[in-house]
Amino acid sequence: MIRKRSLMHRTAVVAAAGAAALVLAACGGSGDDDGSAGHGGHAAPASSSAPSSASPSASASASASASQGRHNAADVAFAKGMIPHHRQAVEMADLAPGRARSAEVKQLAADIKKAQDPEIRTLSGWLTSWGEDVPAEGAMDHSTHGMDGMDGMDGMMTAEEMTGLENASGKAFDTAFTELMIKHHEGAVEMARTEQADGTYGPAKKMAAEIIDSQSAEIEQMNALLGKD
Template sequence: MRRTAVVAAAGAAALVLAACGGSGGDGSAGHGGHAATAPSSAPSSASASASASASQGQHNAADVAFAKGMIPHHRQAVEMADLAPGRARSAEVQKLAADIKKAQDPEIRTLSGWLTSWGEDVPAEGAMDHSTHDMSGMGGMMTAEEMTGLENASGKAFDTAFTELMIKHHEGAVEMARTEQADGAHGPARKMAVEIIDSQSAEIEQMNALLGKD
């Protein structure tokens, strides 16, 4: 009985030593311990990165609405401006149309870039053809009938129609920009809104003066 107990105790001791040797000698425990501490540092690094990214380019629903609304709005203004060469009689109207296109083409590209970076869809080129009916009366967008009338006009009739319609169009853009200025979170978008308010308000004054000369 005594011999059996000694053998059993020796066997138990051997098992304990083997277990200790396995935990100390096997590198997997060390890796496991390292892996256990890694996740605790990863989230802080990820949250720091998220915070940096938020401070650099945070945006909200108002910014998205501004970009998605202003792109088709600008596209229509550019389309109107493209009608001026060959139709407008006034050199001032021709220059105004050229200035509008020069200012708004780059803004369309910038607005599209923001939407892409935010994971949002950029309004399709053809969307304007369908939206003119839905957006007429909202944001100063022209109806299909008004666009056709402008395409068919020339000389002084074109100058007057272009100027009157573009005033309404610009007033809509200024209103949209003021909404972005008040509600938006994206710094560059709010800055563009201020520039649109300033430049298009000045052009509205210019066009009202042109109409006053007739």
């Protein structure tokens, strides 16, 4: 009887020791798993998520770059039309120093030339980069404007108007220059609005916005010089 109890006691002790070992092993395994999840487990998702989080940004950047580089027929028309338009404005401005009497008109002419000369170079650069022909000097061809109902559509002067301006001086020049330049600017503003509505090339649309702002302000200034409200 005593021997049976001794055997039962030993069995219980062994069972208890085995259970304790199992508990310790389980705890040790759980700790290892947590450590693995805390480093390897977390590192893997971080590694895999990094490209996905950077990918949209990279795609957006590439998309923006591609969008800025794209142009369409409206952008080409804007550049090809604005180059001769600006050239004529510069040609008109070049007449002011030797003919204008008003200091305001002389300064206005200088401002117009200072603003539009660089824009001509920029517009020409765009056309070249697009594989398009840049309008040749003199391509404003007064003969292509002011004919067949084209007069006033873009504010370009006719050959007769240009000749009249060249032959004027003093107050007569100031008045003629101001009136013709208002019409000229109004044409440029309309061309710029068309570019903003139909164009896709970012820099061209930005230039169009600047033309609208600057030339609208100059129209107001010239109307003031003429005594108009």
